[in-house]
Amino acid sequence: MTARRVPEASVARLPLYLRVLVDLAEEGAQTVSSQALAESAGVNPAKVRKDLSYLGSYGTRGVGYDVEFLVGQISRELGLSQEWATCIVGLGNLGLALAHYGGFAERGFHLAALLDDDPAKVGTTVAGVEVSHVEETERLVKEHDIAIGVIAVPGPAAQGVADRLCDGGVSSILNFAPVVLQVPDGVSLRKVDLSVELQILAFYEQRRAADAVVDSAARTGLADVLDHAPPQ
Amino acid sequence: MTARRVPEASVARLPLYLRVLVDLAEEGAQTVSSQALAESAGVNPAKVRKDLSYLGSYGTRGVGYDVEFLVGQISRELGLSQEWATCIVGLGNLGLALAHYGGFAERGFHLAALLDDDPAKVGTTVAGVEVSHVEETERLVKEHDIAIGVIAVPGPAAQGVADRLCDGGVSSILNFAPVVLQVPDGVSLRKVDLSVELQILAFYEQRRAADAVVDSAARTGLADVLDHAPPQ
DNA sequence: AGCTGTGAAAAAGTTCACAGCA
DNA sequence: TGCTGTGAACTTTTTCACAGCT
Numbered sequence: 001m002t003a004r005r006v007p008e009a010s011v012a013r014l015p016l017y018l019r020v021l022v023d024l025a026e027e028g029a030q031t032v033s034s035q036a037l038a039e040s041a042g043v044n045p046a047k048v049r050k051d052l053s054y055l056g057s058y059g060t061r062g063v064g065y066d067v068e069f070l071v072g073q074i075s076r077e078l079g080l081s082q083e084w085a086t087c088i089v090g091l092g093n094l095g096l097a098l099a100h101y102g103g104f105a106e107r108g109f110h111l112a113a114l115l116d117d118d119p120a121k122v123g124t125t126v127a128g129v130e131v132s133h134v135e136e137t138e139r140l141v142k143e144h145d146i147a148i149g150v151i152a153v154p155g156p157a158a159q160g161v162a163d164r165l166c167d168g169g170v171s172s173i174l175n176f177a178p179v180v181l182q183v184p185d186g187v188s189l190r191k192v193d194l195s196v197e198l199q200i201l202a203f204y205e206q207r208r209a210a211d212a213v214v215d216s217a218a219r220t221g222l223a224d225v226l227d228h229a230p231p232q
Numbered sequence: 233m234t235a236r237r238v239p240e241a242s243v244a245r246l247p248l249y250l251r252v253l254v255d256l257a258e259e260g261a262q263t264v265s266s267q268a269l270a271e272s273a274g275v276n277p278a279k280v281r282k283d284l285s286y287l288g289s290y291g292t293r294g295v296g297y298d299v300e301f302l303v304g305q306i307s308r309e310l311g312l313s314q315e316w317a318t319c320i321v322g323l324g325n326l327g328l329a330l331a332h333y334g335g336f337a338e339r340g341f342h343l344a345a346l347l348d349d350d351p352a353k354v355g356t357t358v359a360g361v362e363v364s365h366v367e368e369t370e371r372l373v374k375e376h377d378i379a380i381g382v383i384a385v386p387g388p389a390a391q392g393v394a395d396r397l398c399d400g401g402v403s404s405i406l407n408f409a410p411v412v413l414q415v416p417d418g419v420s421l422r423k424v425d426l427s428v429e430l431q432i433l434a435f436y437e438q439r440r441a442a443d444a445v446v447d448s449a450a451r452t453g454l455a456d457v458l459d460h461a462p463p464q
Numbered sequence: 465a466g467c468t469g470t471g472a473a474a475a476a477g478t479t480c481a482c483a484g485c486a
Numbered sequence: 487t488g489c490t491g492t493g494a495a496c497t498t499t500t501t502c503a504c505a506g507c508t
Binding site: 006011012014015016018019020040041042077078079080082084092093094096097098100101103104106107108109148171172174178179180182186188190192193194195196197198199200201202203204205206207208209 | 335340411422
């Protein structure tokens with residue numbers, strides 16, 4: 001029985017499982033248990049089973065899941081059995097890193113266009129693709145039927161680029177610029193933000209430090225005094 | 233009343249609020265309502281109020297939040313009032329992009345070391361920091377008391393780098409390599425993965441496409457037939 | 465005996481809606 | 487009047503625990 005509507009949290013883990021499974025297949029594994037898959041993916045086995053159950057009943061009780069079959073099912077579910085045309089706007093170090101990134105071409109993501117506003121870069125070839133001027137964005141998105149646009153420009157330029165991508169007709173945007181973008185309904189937006197990630201880590205760093213102080217205070221009977229003291 | 237234990241989901245939004253607030257402060261705004269803050273951050277106003285209430289009762293009824301004060305409180309809560317020593321391992325395009333990224337130095341994150349395994353890169357200076365050989369990782373982490381390590385090496389090298397960082401004594405790792413890392417308890421780990429993000433977007437792209445087919449089928453009375461048809 | 469698939473319980477996160485203060 | 491702070495309702499996600507195949 002194929003269940004429709006995979007929960008968002010599960011969707012976000014499917015690519016992870018897929019990566020582990022591909023590795024297992026390369027190592028020649030025939031089957032894998034939810035336990036083993038969970039270990040490699042760094043999650044709980046029950047979660048793996050639940051997640052996979054949303055795709056269908058693809059396991060065999062007492063045995064596990066057929067690795068190759070599961071790779072196929074997850075790929076299909078993620079829409080990786082078809083080609084997606086993508087483009088990258090902004091060819092600074094980050095844009096270059098993304099353009100050269102192997103995993104890009106790897107799973108059905110085809111780099112159809114590269115865009116930058118620097119005349120010195122326009123016309124050059126990066127990763128086998130000629131760089132166009134950012135003003136060509138709408139035209140190229142339409143022309144190549146680009147579904148996913150990747151934004152790797154500085155913050156202040158990002159909203160303008162997003163507008164161009166949406167006008168052109170992309171339906172997904174992956175944003176690396178450190179700003180909150182507004183996009184029309186119906187366009188998926190995901191964000192990757194280095195400085196947000198660092199700040200989240202800093203929070204837990206500091207919490208650990210604070211806890212350590214409270215802990216040692218507790219051991220020496222000073223817990224009450226320090227309970228509301230500022231961290232560090 | 234200062235509430236302890238800010239929920240994880242709230243922590244992840246604090247850096248976002250902080251960014252918006254810093255912008256507002258630069259524009260000269262004195263106060264901001266949860267409504268306005270929510271709009272700029274792209275979330276629901278009730279969520280903003282809940283999130284901020286975990287830090288304390290810093291708002292004024294009928295008025296809103298004092299922008300400057302809130303910047304201070306969130307910064308303190310995120311541990312940004314102190315300096316965090318960081319290092320980047322791997323100076324390919326991605327590592328270079330990260331090293332040059334402004335937001336890095338911006339909020340108390342200090343680049344204490346850069347590491348690479350390419351002898352041609354060792355000894356050069358990037359972003360004002362001399363590049364050391366990756367074998368120096370443990371020593372440099374100890375020496376500079378580095379708390380946060382950023383991994384920007386190819387997948388196969390990542391676990392080895394993570395081990396070095398942990399041996400050296402970092403307590404947080406930000407991983408850009410497309411692999412699941414194993415780290416000791418007590419080390420925070422966050423992951424940024426381009427190909428995972430693209431795959432998540434592809435899922436929703438495909439779902440939209442499938443829904444469109446079903447919708448048009450529904451309009452023409454074919455819903456039952458197509459309900460379980462393969463997408464596209 | 466082993467491992468999946470899944471109801472049911474628990475936990476976490478979100479949103480509502482309104483009392484309460486400025 | 488206007489906007490915060492927060493219980494309470496609701497939704498989503500995670501985890502448990504075990505029935506049911508192989």
